């Protein structure tokens with residue numbers, strides 16, 4: 296499937312390109328942004344980081360507000376920023392709230408009939424988008440990793456834990472760490488996956504780290520202590536307690552950053568640390 300180029304801007308010596316394509320998984324047109332560093336100009340294959348955004352975001356928030364382009368350019372790394380849900384599919388109820396439906400795909404493959412034709416963000420991110428990108432752009436599929444924020448932090452962690460050979464490493468800002476036990480996650484999973492809560496666990500970081508014990512992983516998580524969603528929705532302390540109870544502290548670097556909130560001001564403050572975490576794995 297071909298991409299249509301929507302816009303192109305030179306940035307930090309590289310190119311920021313927005314593409315549109317027709318998604319088979321989501322049955323609609325989708326946009327995504329790719330930052331290609333200058334090293335990719337002559338067709339040389341570069342490593343890449345996928346960034347999954349949070350509730351209400353499009354493919355633009357991270358690219359425009361995180362300060363990541365300068366850091367990616369410094370290390371010769373591509374950034375891939377997809378959208379957060381199918382767009383323009385007009386399912387009744389998909390635009391009634393900011394935390395469900397449009398802008399809130401939660402990186403799952405819906406099984407409830409109402410949503411299951413379009414809301415397949417898990418397969419879109421894990422299969423369809425990489426197969427298009429790595430066939431058509433100079434980003435090396437054997438050197439990719441994944442990062443995200445909030446709902447996207449949940450997406451990055453769960454996708455990574457389930458696909459540790461596809462992605463070299465993971466990091467997350469303010470991740471929804473235990474969605475089956477918070478209001479955002481329960482609203483999304485009950486609608487997308489139905490009332491049988493046992494099916495929800497396959498998309499819950501806390502549950503997955505209890506069962507996926509084989510691979511040793513290296514995870515960086517940052518969250519702000521002044522994040523208004525910390526206790527009610529993100530449950531990063533519960534993640535930390537579970538990591539400890541499992542004896543997996545050496546695999547998780549979970550940092551509580553004093554006074555920072557949920558915004559992109561927080562993300563832009565620590566983005567260099569996250570890019571460095573990925574560079575170590577991508578250039579190892």
Ligand SMILES: N[C@@H](CCC(=O)N[C@@H](CS)C(=O)NCC(=O)O)C(=O)O
Pocket residue numbers: 348349350351352356360393444445446557558559
């Ligand atoms: N309802 C609020 C909160 C949503 C929110 O904080 N979204 C986070 C992700 S969970 C975000 O990245 N918002 C977009 C931005 O800050 O650019 C809003 O619409 O701004």
